[in-house]
Amino acid sequence: MSTHSLHFFDRVDTALHDETLRTALNRATARFVGNRSGAIGALSDADTLRDQARAIRAHALSRLDELLVRLAERVEARGGRVCWASDGEEARRYIAELARSRGVRSIVKSKSMASEEIHLNEALERAGVEVVETDLGEYIIQIAGETPSHIIAPAIHKTREQISALFEQHLGMPPTTEVPPMIRAARQALRQRFLRADMGISGVNFGIADEGAVVIVENEGNARLTTSVPRIHVAIMGIERIVERLEDLGVMLQVLARSATGQKLSVYTSIISGPARPGEADGPEEFHLVLLDNGRSQILGGQYAEALMCIRCGACLNACPVYQSIGGHAYGGVYSGPIGAILTPLLQPDLPDNYLLPYASSLCGACQEVCPVRIAIPDLLLRLRADAVRAGKFHPIEKPAIQSYAAMMNNPALYRVGGKFARLGTRLLRRKGRIRRLPPPLHLWTRGRDFPALPAQTFSEWWEERERQRHNG
Amino acid sequence: MSRDQILANLRTSLASNRSWLEKEASAAPHAAPPFVHPPAANLVAQFSAELAKLEGRTYPVADAEEALEVIGRLLDEREARQVIAWDLEQIDLSGLPALLAARGVSVLDARVHGAARKERLQTLEPVSVCLSGVDCAIAESGTLVLRHGPGRPRLASLLAPTHIAVAHRSQLVRGLGEALAFLRERYGAALFDPTSHLTFISGPSRTADIEMTLSLGIHGPPEVHVVVL
Ligand code: SF4
Secondary structure, eight states, X not given: OOOTTSOHHXXXXXXXXXXXXXXXXXXXXXXXXXXHHHHHHTSSOHHHXXXXXXXXXXXXXXXXXXXXXXXXXXXXXXXXXXXXXXXXXXXXXXXHHHHHHTTOOEEEEOOOHHHHHTTHXXXXXXXXXXXXXXXXXXXXXXXXXXXXXXXXXXXXXXXHXXXXXXXXXXXXXXXXXXXXXXXXXXXXXXXXXXXXXXXXXXXXXXXXXTTTEEEEEESSSHHHHHHHSSSEEEEEEETTOEESOGGGHHHHHHHHHHHHHSOSSOSEEEEEOSSOOTTOSSSOSXXXXXXXXXXXXXXXXXXXXXXXXXXXXXXXXXXXXXXXXHTTGGGOSSSOHHHHHHHHHHHOTTSTTGGGGGGSOOOXXXXXXXXXXXXXXXXXXXXXXXXXXXXXXXXXXXXXXXHHHHHHHTOHHHHHHHHHHHHHHXXXXXXXXXXXXXXXXXXXXXXXXXXXXXXXXXXXXHHHHHHHHHHHO | OHHHHHHXXXXXXXXXXXXXXXXXXXXXXXXXXXXXXOOOSOHHHHHHHHHHHTTOEEEEOSSHHHHHHHHHHHHHHTTOSEEEESOHHHHOOTTHXXXXXXXXXXXXOOOOOGGGHHHHHHHHTTOOEEXXXXXXXXXXXXXXXXXXXXXXXXXXXXXSSEEEEEEOGGGEESSHHHHHHHHHHHHGGXXXXXXXXXEEEOSSOEEOTTTTOXXXXXXXXXXXXXXXX
């Protein structure tokens, strides 16, 4: 089911009432969190490595113009072609036109957040080309007609029964609750797609300016097949995803794999520089690199530039108590979790209820704590909230609510009277010490959370009493 | 043109944020550590333990003869008649061509390009064993480093369900940083001249996309065997 047409609050409601999703999310995020902390903890000097990762990303961003030019020149020198795309439209047009001019009928894709950001699949399908996602999780949600719910594990919201039903329908597999036959069925079906494909489209984890190369990390081998088997390889890269030297990978890959899945290195890291050279046995005959800006060059100049250091490891998602409860779909954009709450309003400013995403955080700081490049996520979220308010984006109830709150806080007598009413009210509404639904307009707050009944005695009453007793006693 | 527009935007943006970014960039050294775990005395044992955690197998052998025995057994168990392989002289194991010939195992032509691409791929698809050498191997992560190129097809570690790799003790390095330094020292700026492709392989293909259950071999080889001599 697509929840994208719904308002943010409704998407959150939907997610919170989906028991399957919540169980899967709890299980997956707990596993990722455990794996990550085990792997980071085992490092000789994790703190230094993370400082280094941040410094390397900052260096690359500080010379982004120069490094992109170098990358593009070197890709071209090796026989590749480069498309500089200002926005999704230009990227889509380039790839669709390439597919048309080369007579491409079928495309295999490995995971690429950038391609989802620009809704590439829909555009290619409209152009009459068949596009198959080949990462197992992405494939499952593609045949289910859904969108990813997690950066690293896109189909965690699906149960094995649901997946078996999908495979029965799409691959003719006999129903099963065993995972191995499902894996075999998917391997077989997708293998033929690879061998018949005319074009492979991949994402990019890092561009390497000096080598004119792109780095792709993965665990399944679908990205290796995507970039090795078809005649044409198209790699799509957000312009910020660059490092200067091959040697920088000695830091970046270490923190990426550990933060993402707790692995020391991902199973496969491919470093690809242009098309196959003459004399090489295999590999694509054409290599195209799409450099996608889509707002990034502007972000670099503002107060959110730090978000461009992100290496999409997903650690902040797993660590986030809000994400753990609502999952990826509720965020409505391609990027979810704490970093998604920053990137989506910046990269997809047209989504109407975007300004609410920075509120999907308790500002507990767990995200910044785990981020391998130490992005000050809570800080950026607060700034986005302030921006939204300045732009007049807030619920109509918020202004009078905050104003009366301010008035009350500035006037002790008013505060005391207000507090009495609130206590009385919450005690009338409580069930087992909690309130499931506050009366309007406060019901907005209790959608998806309980409100505690206020205690009979306030802190100041308690304090006064205590002082009284002390003086008397 | 979009290129010029993007570059112009970047330069405008950097005019306000470059000094902050440069400060961040100088807050820590960039040079990668040679390794990130406490180093082990015995690299073969460390490599083998790490690969075992990833469900791959290591066969430390004393000499070429023993290496050939292991490879022969692996081929027999899989009833391999054909393999996808690096050019045998690139694998650096004397006696390998004779071993394959004696068993009637042929090395398929893995040149996949031009008009015959799809047809050749279909011929290679049923093959059960891939055979390759390595450029180096990383002990602390159980990783094989393969630089592809002429005589070294990338499909020879990818397509078939079993990948057998031959490594020498002298090719073991401690960590990723050391592996990258080794590649640089050996190939210099020409690293990507004769090839477009470098791969790091840490164990068998894996996925946890169905209910977080670990499964091997979804796309790449479910079996990785490394013979170390
Ligand atoms: S913000 Fe940090 S933790 Fe979150 S995905 Fe990006 S790099 Fe990972």
